[in-house]
Amino acid sequence: MDYAVMKTAPEEFAKQMKREHKRTDMAPFECYIAGKPAKGFKLSYMTEAGGMAYQLIVSGVANGQPVLVQLTLDIDPYKNEDIPALPRQIVQISPNTQLTTAK
Numbered sequence: 001m002d003y004a005v006m007k008t009a010p011e012e013f014a015k016q017m018k019r020e021h022k023r024t025d026m027a028p029f030e031c032y033i034a035g036k037p038a039k040g041f042k043l044s045y046m047t048e049a050g051g052m053a054y055q056l057i058v059s060g061v062a063n064g065q066p067v068l069v070q071l072t073l074d075i076d077p078y079k080n081e082d083i084p085a086l087p088r089q090i091v092q093i094s095p096n097t098q099l100t101t102a103k
Contacts, residue, residue, distance in 0.1 A: 010059035010068060014041035017055060017070075021045035030094035033060035033067050038091075044076070052076070056083075058091050 018024040024045040031040040038060025047053045056071045071087050080093050 010039055010041065010057055013068065013070075014043060014057045017043055017057065018045075021053075030096065031056075031058050031060075032092040032094065033058060033069065034062035034090060035092070036060055036062065040091075042077075056091065062090075 040058040043055040054073045058069045
């Protein structure tokens with residue numbers, strides 16, 4: 001992914017994921033990749049098994065390289081502690097962000 005593509009790719013990717021899952025809610029949020037400001041989208045949708053799934057799609061620049069992270073969780077992440085330890089080393093939710101999902 002290059003810098004020009006990165007400007008629109010994250011939102012387009014989130015919209016594509018929304019189309020793949022029926023009744024998906026999507027909302028933007030503020031976050032960080034490797035400590036640098038990044039753009040994120042949170043998606044919430046029902047799984048085929050009847051439970052809920054939550055995806056964080058985050059894009060930004062880390063060490064001079066464009067990065068896109070897709071993280072799927074089975075719990076609704078409201079704070080950094082809700083993200084597993086390993087991915088939390090890369091993606092952090094902004095402390096000012098109320099991570100909710102809008103329709």
